[in-house]
Amino acid sequence: MHPLIQSAARVATVAGILATTVLTGTSAQAASGGGCTEYSSGVRPERYIDFRACISAPKVGVGRPDAYLTLRAGHPACKVYIRAVRTGGSRVVSNKVHNCPAGAVRMKRFTAPDFKDNHHEYGEAYATYFQIRWSDGDWAPQYPYRSPWLKLP
Structure with missing residues (x-):
């Protein structure tokens, strides 16, 4: 076979392999689920809260828990558990x-440490x-x- 034809055949083969790879993609796994759920709770105005409980996967095999909280002015001292x-x-x-911040806050972010659980089934x-x-011992909600x-890959 002529050297120019061989060279053209190689280029066509490599181009075909590249095109197939691009079109089919890879078999990388991604996390599924996760996101946020929004809630509102409270009977008395100073204890009324809006919040989101969230979880995400910032990278493969890692989970990130966080929450967002809205508190009204005049709320008692409190603790946020995540x-x-x-x-x-x-x-x-x-x-x-x-610890809850003093005064009113709107969708303030609270986090817990990222986790990596290599032993999950x-x-x-x-x-x-x-x-x-709340500081008086009541749980709200x-x-x-x-x-x-959230399922980690």
Whole structure:
């Protein structure tokens, strides 16, 4: 075969391989689920809250729990509890307690540490649970609210 024809054949073969790779993509896995769930709670105006319990996967195999909170002016002192748990026994994989800010805040972000759980079994999922405890001992809301479930790749 003539050298120019051989060279053209090689270029065509490489181009075909590249085109096939681009069109078919890779088999990389992505997280599924996650996101935020919005809630509102409270009976008395100074204890009325709006919040979002969230969870995301900033990179492969890593989960990020966070929450966003709106408090009205005049609210009592409180603590914000954020926990990420894994299905299959509700094992806590991340936990953080924050003091509430004084005064009114609008969608202030609170986080718990990112987690990496290399020992999870296939199909397990993670969620962020959010609670507030007022200084007089009352929990608001009365039970923990959670984000949607997230499956890590």
